Amino acid sequence: MLPSNLSFYRQSHGNNNEAYNDYLIELASHIDPGIDTDTSRFFQALPAFIQSTIIDTVTAQLESTDFLKAYQVLYAYIQTYPRHAYKYLIRAMKLLILGARGDDKERCINILVTNLLPRLWKQRLQLTFSGTPPSIRSSDGKHYIIIPCNLFEEFLRLGQRYYLDHRQWDEVVKLTCAMLDCCGYEGIAQLDFLSHTNRFQFLNEQRETLTLVDVDPTPSDKDDLTQPPPTRLKPLISATSVLTDGNRQTMTTLVAFMCEYMAVTSQFAQFAFEYYQAICVLQDSRSAADQEKACLIPICSITSPHRRLPTASTSSTPTSALDGSPSSDEPARKKTRLAAHHQDDHLLQSSCLAGVDQTLQLLSKAADCMRHLVHLWDWAQARAPGIDWPGLFGDWEQEFKRVIDSYQLPFDMYNAILLARSDLCLSTPSVSGNLSKALKLSQSICDRIETQRRQGKDMAQEYNIPFMFAFRVLYTIGVIYLLVGSLQQSTLEIAIILSVFPIPQDLDERDFIADQTDCHTAATVFRDHDFGLMHVTQKGLMVRCIKHLIVSLDSEIAQRGGMASIDAAMRWDEKAGSMIVLMQYGWPYWNTRTDFWDKIIRQMKERRTFKNRHILEYIFVPDILKTLLDLHDAKQVAMDLIAPEYLLQAPRPDPATPSSPSTSPRLTPSQDPHLLRPMATKPPPPIYEPAALLNTAVPSMTTMSPSWYAASTQNTSQANWMSPSFYYSRPATAVVLPSKKPAIIKDLDQNASDAHPLFIPVELVSKCLDQRHKRYSQTRCPPHRARIIIQRFLKNMVIKANEDS
Structure with missing residues (x-):
């Protein structure tokens, strides 16, 4: 028979009595009335105050030994008695965060995000100083959960990260709006169905209404176990225990800054990934596995005199497509609709523009996010001038990168972030530093891909790289070098693509003619713009690269003096x-x-x-x-x-046997035609075929993989072939070239520099x-x-x- 008076039982056995503690744990395991046992009915009949005493006591005991079991007790009580959930939500969530550090990480985070966070945002929340223990405050019959800013930031980050990992974009927006609604942006939870621009405008209008409550910031000892990690806001928002009129504005500015940065950055991640998919044509029904791969390549206007390539035939060169693209106002400044150009319908229906309009709109949406962050940064600096913003956060873009890194995004999604940022910079080349930034971001993508390859990662889904993606990034790098006037480096980048890309066997003049038509179409549609996109297949990219390389070589020939970099001596x-x-x-x-x-x-x-x-x-x-x-x-x-290696020179005297010029004359080929004979002991082949004896450091083309990893995996006795990103100046992808030439070629080079150069008869x-x-x-x-x-x-x-x- 269970005792009817819990206090009597406690007095009889003592607070630290093992039997008493075991009894409470057993009692807490029967919280759910669905169990329908004597114990569960007994617990249900207890007053709420005694129930809370049992839960607090049991949780305190289990936290130090089995925090997952402690969480289960809290979760059962929250589920069974939702009216009292506000008392234990924060503690249950923090225990789940601890549980996520173990083997049951996925399950703990799933419960936290999908079950407890929705319960939290239905409560009345108030934010306070970072480092302050969570608490409950009652006023006028209403209960408020007081949450420190750094813990709120942690909850929001975990929720956003979970849904970003699962590509559940609507859930990211819903969670973000709901969390911001309950912390001060009242009403935004009802706007999650609106466009991002409407939500951003609402944030802008409501940010000054946020409030920060004043509580004792001294953390309690019993809460040390589950303290959230510190953030950059902690030393600022916990700077004082009293919110005066002077610093209240500073504190609320920091809260608004944190909330909106996370809201806008998570939205950018969605647009960036959708842009990445559109660039790689991953959702196009025409890009089935049995069809030719495709991608969207950038078209950039070369407007200034030092950037424009001299061409012999504008309509037949890759620069004819580069002569048009979205203006400096798009996509980073306004949405671009192809129909707005008022072109003929047959141009807009061209295959080279397939998916371009929708993709540019995605890039424009990503630009909206960046623009809001810039305005938020300027607003925060003006509203809280007492904070050393550059010293604490760097600049707006560094803080953006910090938030992105805190999400720990999957491999492909982080690549998508870099791609969108690079193309945004490329779309506004007139902004100082944008082209340099675009180059650095594109090179970062190559470094990341190369790092994964070198680590021997298997081809798990997370690391599956679209076939055309790496080539598209390399092509973009070549275009950027062209825009900044580095013609020789641009030439090299395009040559690298061609050297490893699996050239289609049926490539012929019809493909070049089709590309000329596509160039004209793109140039017409994107006339007087700085940036655009163009849909190309494998054939189309190869044709574009061949044209680009030929025009670049022709332009290098036309240059007068001052040739730089690798082509200085050519x-x-x-x-x-x-x-x-x-x-x-x-x-x-x-x-x-x-x-x-x-x-x-x-x-x-x-x-x-x-x-x-x-x-x-x-x-x-x-x-x-x-x-x-x-x-x-x-x-x-x-x-x-x-080639000199296919000719014999005059026999050299044996160094060990001195000979005088009179006894061992050195005849030139013109004096003794018999000195000219094939180097091999066999008779010369009937047809001149030196290709079979070329540089052996080059891998066999017949053994190359059709993927872009082709050259990077080939090894020979003389050299490791270059990595797929081919950036000689960066250690992460440095090329290992032959340390010495084959002996036969070295000897020929030496002879070529002798006083008697090789003579090759006209015949x-x-x-x-x-x-x-x-x-x-x-x-x-x-x-x-x-x-x-x-x-x-x-x-x-x-x-x-x-x-x-």
């Missing part, structure tokens, strides 16, 4: 040779629709010589070979095209050109072979550029 012959190799893709297009080829031939004739001993093995278009042969045979241009050049022309005239170079040749050329081009730097 001559006209090398750049023109690179253009010739690249123009083989879509050759009829370059020959008939542009004047790049005619310009190269014209300059060859003016110079009367063309020396490039590294391109002949990469040329396979009969028209090009025939033109070079005709120029050489007609003695209009002296072609020096044979040998003619013969090699003729043989190669006949071969490819009879049998066209198969697409897969052409792809291997081009990418091998680009890899060696990147290596040489790095060596020259």
Whole structure:
């Protein structure tokens, strides 16, 4: 028979009696009336005061030994007696936070966010100094939960982080509005269905109505176990125990600053991730697994004289698309609708604009968030001038980054944040420092991806990187370098993309013509704007990169003096040779629709010589070979095209056997034609094919993965191939190149610098050109072979550029 008087039982056994404590724990385990036992009915019949005494006593005992069990007692009481939930909500939530540090993290956070937080925001809350223990205050028959600011910030952060992790955007907004409503922004909980701009306006109007209650800020000893982590607001909001008229405004300003920063930053995270998905075309039904991948690339206007590339044919170059994009007022300053440009319907329906309008609107929404934070920062500084805002927070963007980092977002979502921030900077290039910031943010994405690869992460869903994403980031970096006038670095970045991208085998002149049409469409739609987007498939990106590279090389040739960086020592012959190799893709297009080829031939004739001993093995278009042969045979241009490693030099005297010049004369090739013979012991092949013996540091193209990780995973006996981000100046992705050249090439280089340089007969050049022309005239170079040749050329081009730097 259970005693009817709990006080008598306590007096009889003592407060610290083990039997008494066990009895209370047993009694607390029967709180739920649904159990329907004598104990549960007994507990239900007890007055509320005695029930509270039992709960307080049991919780205090269990907190030091089993805080999850202590939480279960509190949670059962909250569930059964919701009218008294206000007494134990905060303590239960703090116990769950402790439980989340263990193995049951997901379950604890789930209960905290989905069950207890909704109960909390239905209560009457008041915020007080950071570090102050939570308490209950009653006034006029109403109960108020007093919460320190740092604990409120922790609850809000945990809730936002949970729903951001699960991509439950509506729940993020609902939770944020409800929490802000109960702490002073009254009425915003009813506005969670409105647009973000309406909510931001409401925050702006209500921020000055917030109040901070004055309570004793001294923490109690029994609350030390569950004190929330300190924040930047703690030393400020706990600076005094009395809120005078002078500092009350400062304190409420800090509370508004904290609340709105978290509200707006979480909203930015949503827009950024949706923007990322739109850029990678992850939700487009046309991008099924069996179809060609696509992405949206930036189109940036090159408006100032030092940024514009001189081009031979504007409509056929990548800069024709870069000549138009959203104005300086968009998307960072206003929403952009493609229909607002009043273009013909057939332009707006072009495939190159698929998804562009919706994506720009997402970027514009993200810009709205940034703009609100800037205005909030300015308001807070003006309203609380006594605070050293730069010293405490840095600037508005540093505080934004701190809040983002506190969410501990998943890998792909954090990449989305960096992408949106980079494109926002790129969209307003006239703002000082924006292009530099855009470059840094894009490079950070590459560093993050490379770090994951180097750590050997498996391809879990969290780390799945859309196929086109890394290439799109590299392309953006190339565009940024172009905008700041670093033409050579832009050229290198685009060459890197081409060197590892799986070039489609069926790429031909029709794709280049289609790109020209798309360029015209984009330039028309985004005329007089600084930024825009364009939908491209794998083929489209490759065509754009090839065009970009050819135009950039042509522009470097046109530059006069002052060449910087990696291309400082490259001559006209090398750049023109690179253009010739690249123009083989879509050759009829370059020959008939542009004047790049005619310009190269014209300059060859003016110079009367063309020396490039590294391109002949990469040329396979009969028209090009025939033109070079005709120029050489007609003695209009002296072609020096044979690589030195395929020629023998005169035998060197044995150093151990001295010989006089009279007994061992050193003959030049012109004096002894028999010195010219293939380096191999076998007879020379009937057709000039040096590509089989190229730099062995370059990985075999047949073993490369079709993903963008291709080159980064290849190792040879001489070098580790470069990482996928290829940023030589940054340690995280530094390239490891061969420490020395193969011995045979080193010897040839040494001989080339001797007093008697190699002599290559005119007839040998003619013969090699003729043989190669006949071969490819009879049998066209198969697409897969052409792809291997081009990418091998680009890899060696990147290596040489790095060596020259």
